[in-house]
Structure formats: structure tokens, C-alpha cells
Amino acid sequence: MTKGQNAGNGPIAVDVEKDKSYYWCSCGKSSKQPFCDGSHQGSEFTPLAYKAEETKKVFFCACKQTNNQPLCDGSHSK
Secondary structure, three states: OOOOOOOOOOOEEEEEOOOOEEEEOOOOOOOOOOEOOOOOOOOOOOOEEEEOOOOEEEEEOOOOOOOOOOEOOOHHHO
């Protein structure tokens, strides 16, 4: 899978709610990082759905290089 353009140099912390779905921007062009705003249209990218299994803080990837999409795996510091 092609990885999107870098949209930040670290993870973006988000308090997610149990059973709610979030749509992570995979292209890196969204102005609403880390979430999709439709900027991918006309490209090979699509948003990635993330459904929260519990209410907690998670760290979404902003660099778009993670191998654990949509969550940060530290790829921004490699």
C-alpha cells in the first residue's frame, strides 16, 4: 500500500468514545488531521475507519508512515 504525505512529526492524541467510528486520513492532505475531510478525492487513497473498542486516549499517526494504521508506531522518529 502506498503511504500518504507527511502531515506532522508526531502522533495526534485523541480521546475516543467506545463504539464510535473515526475516519483517519490516509493521504495526509486533510486540513482536519488526523481525520479525513475528503481531500483524497481523485487519488488512490481512502479514509481508514477506526472503531473505538473502549473510551480512552489513542494516538493517531500524523506522518502517515506507520505500519500500524491508523495508530502511531513511532515511524516519525526513524
